[in-house]
Amino acid sequence: MPALRTKAFLILAIDVKPDNIFLNWYVDASDEFHVVKVVLGDMDCALRLKGEKLLNCKIGNVMWRSPEGLLGRGCLYVITGVQALHFDFAELDAEPEVVVLFKLLSAFGPLPDALIKHVDDAKAGELLTDLWQAVKENEVDGNFEDWTEDVFPNLSDEAKRLILRMTNLDPAN
Numbered sequence: 433m434p435a436l437r438t439k440a441f442l443i444l445a446i447d448v449k450p451d452n453i454f455l456n457w458y459v460d461a462s463d464e465f466h467v468v469k470v471v472l473g474d475m476d477c478a479l480r481l482k483g484e485k486l487l488n489c490k491i492g493n494v495m496w497r498s499p500e501g502l503l504g505r506g507c508l509y510v511i512t513g514v515q516a517l518h519f520d521f522a523e524l525d526a527e528p529e530v531v532v533l534f535k536l537l538s539a540f541g542p543l544p545d546a547l548i549k550h551v552d553d554a555k556a557g558e559l560l561t562d563l564w565q566a567v568k569e570n571e572v573d574g575n576f577e578d579w580t581e582d583v584f585p586n587l588s589d590e591a592k593r594l595i596l597r598m599t600n601l602d603p604a605n
Contacts, residue, residue, distance in 0.1 A: 451474070453470065453472060454471050456469040530559070533559070533560070537563050537601075538567045539574055539576040540575075540596075540601055541564060544601055544602040547601050548561065576592070
């Protein structure tokens with residue numbers, strides 16, 4: 433993942449691909465190609481870092497920011513064809529990121545201590561712990577292991593095993 437240096441902070445771009453790289457270029461009179469400036473675009477999937485703190489400022493749109501950007505793990509929509517994490521944000525009385533994290537924890541929990549240590553931010557660790565406690569107290573249904581192909585098209589046993597491996601919340605795994 434390339435990082436961009438700016439004067440006051442670092443931006444970690446996590447969706448670098450040819451479509452997101454913009455060049456200012458020209459071809460001179462002798463048919464030679466020259467690049468004047470290169471910038472990254474589509475910062476929906478980017479993190480702003482301060483010092484060595486990880487995940488302390490997200491950039492972009494919450495619904496298009498990947499689970500990797502929120503928690504450091506995988507993707508569902510491409511395989512299942514169902515927007516399992518889509519909400520009517522106008523009706524929420526909480527920050528969208530918190531709602532998505534709650535849904536991710538309810539689907540892929542339990543919350544391992546290793547993730548809290550990996551995040552390395554007391555406030556974020558407390559939020560994850562509180563959300564996991566809320567999942568347990570409310571006996572939220574919807575654990576991914578119980579999802580079926582009847583409800584989620586294309587979710588074969590093989591696809592489910594792959595997603596469970598990608599969404600393991602323990603950074604060491």
